[in-house]
Amino acid sequence: MFEQLTELVKQYGGNAVVNNPAVPNEQNDAVMNEASSSIVDGLKNMVAGGNISELAEMFQGNNAGNASNPVVKNLIEQVSGNLGSKFGLSNEASTGVANSLIPQVLESLINKAKNPNDSSLNIQDIINSISGGNGGGLMDAVSKYGGQFGLDQNNDGKVDMEDVTSVVSKKGGLGGLLGRLFGK
Known part of the structure; x- marks a missing residue:
């Protein structure tokens, strides 16, 4: 799942990261890699914290791209904080990157997993990845x-x-x- 997620971050990272003057060009790849890692870690933390129902709702519904979704909101906060602390981005810049990137990536990830014509990723893969295989x-x-x-x-x-x-x-x-x- 991490590879598919990384590809989606790169796909949607153009405007959020690469074309963003607040992110130094030499940090573009590192910022996108951190965003990918932070998303996976955030999902794992939600599972570990017992937020299974919120994740299940996101996988079932059509709100993975909605910033008011509790999962999306949590991931935006986590990614934003990580980008700010690791790359010295201002709060405004790191929040802007996360707000632009996370909803698009999650919506695409869920749609990809739910698409019966796309065998590259399925919901079972996501569950195994975020639950540590459990x-x-x-x-x-x-x-x-x-x-x-x-x-x-x-x-x-x-x-x-x-x-x-x-x-x-x-x-x-x-x-x-x-x-x-x-x-x-």
Whole structure:
């Protein structure tokens, strides 16, 4: 996922970083690399902090590009702070870079992961990346037992992220999914 994210940051970094007079040209690549790292670290911190529902909402919805989305807002603050402290950018400059870059990158990342015609990235890849590979444990349990509890939403004979996303969005969020899985 990090490679795809880095490519998206480079793709959208033209106006936010390269053409930004507040960012010295010799720091363009370093600023974009820091933005990529900060996004991944921020997502990992959200998982570690238990903000799973906010992340799930972002993955399900169409608001990944909205600066008022709590995940986007949190990442903007983190990236802005990191750019300011590591590169000496003013608060205005670092916030401007983050505000311009983060919503576009996240929206593109989520759209790419949700696109069935684009196999370069999927939501499972993102979950594994931001959960340190521990997202698989939950997905393994859901896949193994989910069919028995009616979680195969698209009737394709397997329970995967598409089914999980459908259940979470229709049936009361993550609590509804776990409730159905564990019979509560």
